[in-house]
Amino acid sequence: MKWLVNGRLFDGELLREGLCDLVIDKGRVAKIAPAGRFVPPEGATRIDLDDRILAPGFIDLHAHLRDPGQEWREDIISGSRAAAAGGFATVVAMPNTDPPVDRSSLVRYVLERGQSAGAARVLPAGSVTKGRRGQELAEMWFMANEGAAIFTDDGLPVSTAHLLRTALLYADDLGMAIMEHPEELSLTKDAQVNDGPCAARSGLKGAPKAAELIAVERGIALAKDTSAHLHLTHLSAEESLEAVRRAKEDGINITCDVTPHHLTLDESLVEKSGYSAAYKVNPPLRSGRDLEALWEGLADGTVDAIATDHAPYHLDEKDLPFQEAASGIASLECAVAVVFDAWFKRGKPFGIERLLQLFTAGPASVLRKSDLGRIEEGSVADITVLDIGRERRVEAKRWESKARITPWEGSVLCGWPVMTMREGKVIWVDGDSGLHAERD
Secondary structure, eight states: OEEEEEEEEBOSSOBOSSOEEEEEETTEEEEEEETTSOOOOTTOEEEEOTTOEEEEOEEEEEEOOOTTTOTTTOOHHHHHHHHHHTTEEEEEEOSOSSSOSOSHHHHHHHHHHHHHHTSSEEEEEEOSBGGGOSSSBOOHHHHHHHTOOEEOOTTSOOSOHHHHHHHHHHHHHTTOOEEEOOOOGGGTTTOOEETTHHHHHHOOOEEOHHHHHHHHHHHHHHHHHHOOOEEEOSOOOHHHHHHHHHHHHTTOOEEEEEOHHHHHOOTHHHHHTTSOGGGOOSSOOOOHHHHHHHHHHHHHTOOOEEOOOBOOOOHHHHSSOTTTSOOOOOOTTTHHHHHHHHHHHTTOOSOHHHHHHTTTHHHHHHHTOTTSSOOOTTSBOOEEEEEEEEEEEOOGGGOSSSOOOOTTTTOEEEEEEEEEEETTEEEEEOTTTTOOOOOO
16 A cells, blocks of 8 residues: 655646645555545555656557567567656557567567566557558457557558558447558658758658658548547648648547657757767658647647657667668657656646646547546556656666667756556656655
C-alpha cells in the first residue's frame, strides 16, 4: 500500500485545485482526498510529492522496440525500461521487427517479454498484413484475442486502398483501430530530407508534403466509407493537419498523433548541424510553418496524442554520413521534457491540462483503453509524477535505451517526469530529483 501526499492531481481531464493525497492498494487507486484530510491505514509507504503534478501514467502510442530480431538496436526489456525512465507507464511496440509481429504467437512473445522487464507495460501492435508485405491480411482476430492493442504496417503504409478498407472493417468488428503510416511511396523513394530549401541547396532528394497528404486523404475517404476508426500517425505537414481538422468537423472517425521532433525541430537544423544524421527521420523534418501548424493542432484539438516514434539504432547504423545513415530519432527518455520545455518557451500557448491530455487520456482513447489515461477511485494505479520546474541535461550515455544518438544531446530542458508507477508499483524514480521513493 502506498500513500502519495501533496500532489497536484490531474485526473485525465482536469487539474484539480489545491493539493491532493492518494492511497494505492492492490494496484488500484483506493482513495483520493484533499491533502491532510485523512490518515491512511497503518503500514502504508508515504511518498511526499512536494507540489509536483500527479498524472495518469503517460502512454506512448508509437515506439520501435526492435524485438524480435533486431536486438542490437533495442530490445523489449531495454525499451520498456527506457519508457519508464521517460515517464511512460505504457508503450506500444511497433510490429516492423524481424520477423514482423503478424501472428498471435509473436503478440504473446512481446507481451511476455514486456512483463519480464518489470517496467513500462508493453502493448504489441499487430501487423495489418502478413509479413508486412501488403499482399494479404494477417490473422487480426487471433492477434486481438492474444492481446494486440492496435494494427499497423508502420514503416510502410498499407499497400492498397482495398486492403486498408478491408482491414478497417475487420478492426471495427474487433472494436479496434488501424494506425496508418501516411506516405505515398512513389513520391519518397530515396528521399533524404523535406522537399524544401534544404533539398534545394544540398542536392539531397526531397520528400514532398504531398506524399503525406495523398495518403492522409486516402485514409480519410476510407474511414468515411467504412465508419471505422483510422489513426494517422506522425503527421508532419500543415496540409495534413488541415485535412484531419475538416474530417473531424464532418464527423469522420479519424484520430492522429504528432511527434516531439516534428513539434520542436525543422529542416533548417539539418543544414545548421552540418548534416548530422541525428536529424534524419521519416517523415522528414519540415518547414517552420509546418511546425507552427502542428502546435495549432495541439491547441484546437485536431491532434489526439503526442507519440515518440522512438527509433533506436546502433552507432554503426546512425553515426554515418547523412546519405548513408538510417532514418529515425531516439527520444523515449527525453520526449516529455522536449515537449514541456518547448511549451514553456512558447509562453504556454494553451493550458497545461490540454498538454497533459495528449500524453494520457488522448492516447488511451485511441487504444480504447478505458482503464488507462485517468485517475479516479477504483482506476488502475498507473501514475506519472511530473516536475514542471525541474531542469536536466539530456545525456544519452545514461539512458536505459541502447540508442546513443539524439538531436537533443547536451540540451538543458525544463519539465521532467520524476517518477513512474505501473499498477501501484514504482518502476522508475529520478534519483537526483529529491523525491524519496524506492523502486519496487
